[in-house]
Amino acid sequence: MRLPHIELTNFRNYRELELEPAAGLNVFLGANAQGKSNLLEAIAMLGTGKSFRTSRESEVIREGASRAVVTGEAHSRMGIVRLGCMVESGPRSAHKRYLVNGKDVRYARFLGRAAVVTFVPADLQMIGGAPSLRRAFLNAALSQEQPPYYHELVRYQRALTQKNAMLRSETADRELLEVYEQTLIEAGTALWLARDEAVQALALHAEQAHRRWSAGTEHLELRYHPNVPAQAPTHDAVVEAFTTHLRAHRDAERVRRTALVGPHRDDLRFLLGGTSLAAYGSQGQQRTAVLALKVAEYHVMRKRTGEAPILLLDDVLSELDAARAAAFLEGIGDVDQGFVTATELDSRFPAARKFEIDAGRLRVQA
Amino acid sequence: MPVPRAIAEPVAALINEFSKLPTIGPKTAARLVFYLLNRPRHEAQALAEAILAVKDKVHLCTTCYSLTEHDPCDLCSDERRDASMICVVAEAKDIYAIERTGAYKGRYHVLGGLISPMDGIGPAQLRVKELVERVGADAPAEIILATNPNAEGEATALYVGRLLQPLGMAVTRLAYGLPIGGDIDYADEVTLARALEGRRVL
């Protein structure tokens, strides 16, 4: 997967920008606050349709403009596809538009056309942070890889919002509550099975990468920790466990006035030598495990889509010591195309093309 | 948004009224008012009378809750229509969509919206109880649930289905399918999967 041509219009500090990235690693060099991360944010939006830096997406619209546009040509095994993502300012919130070959499409039809793996410094906090961070990681990776996953996730979240609204308002319509629970069980079982399978694949690759780095001395394990534990990872077993759990927690949910059972309370656990990294791991050990997870995400996505995703590294290598940064790049291997931001050129990056960025201006370095 | 004082009071008043309508902002409202100012008086009168006629003459049918000038409505009183089938829709406008197909000859029931607790709309806010009573009294052979294939439409159909099933008639749901004239390779995975589930024997 490659993006040989990218254009930005009124995106953050860029009025008009055309970019011709090379195959291999493209490095954006410059002092802080010159717009390096803005470029990476724009490129990521061509893949995920979402900003990795803000949930208030009207922020990406350049001061004084009414809409920000990113377009790019994605070259893959499937051929060439023109992608566009627009953020338009609206009265209350930003309005987003997604384009495939010039045609407006729904988000679900846009997502994943250009597979990207994004790695930002905040990811390094994933293991010690709240479970929602780890669920967000799984949801983002799986939604990009599998369109049906995204569909089930949206279905699940809508039914959950409705169920919570009922629990808060004390409308005791048992029949209606069961309607939402039926959808939660159906969609939630699909999420459960997809997460279980994904974590197994991630665990395999993460363990391999980690074993190489630690010269086989430390054993990293990734475990899917579902809120609803099933006897077996099969559709029927999950449906049964879900149904039983909902029944068992019915009173508690009524008292707490919120839904307590289901994949919205799942977690992903990291163990090193059998002990919890979140509880007992040092910051260094946690960081290394995240690197292994990101390497695994890259390889799993490559396997599933049949080609290397685009790699986006925002200031993350400068956060790491030399040994870890080198280990990470070695774990990824040859990239089809990648983008890295850095304040100074580092001999560790095998840069294919270097761009100097100064106050929103871009210069290709010889 | 307050209208500037410089504008004549009746103009400001009408702009204000138009702005209350859905999808119409102050700019569009002003454009409509200045357009009307340039039209002959009889056109403005026809518009005003049409608006009042809707309020004065149109009522809800007490059988199906569709909009009608007389009660029961034309659809409910038409003897040629099949009373053994009731098609349940969210809004009266959905009836016009189905009638345009010419493919349905039964009766209707308008719920008056879709269930959505997060928006404060439960079954009690809709004509669900009325549907159950009507079905109990008329004993039709089939109920077709024709709500939208979105989250609220699905939940409403499931809920109504649960209430009706014990009454013993066939309860059906509109099939999901591919758009006619569309390409299979251009359909999204979810639509295609649903169309496969709803496949039929030739």
Ligand SMILES: [Zn+2]
């Ligand atoms: Zn009627």
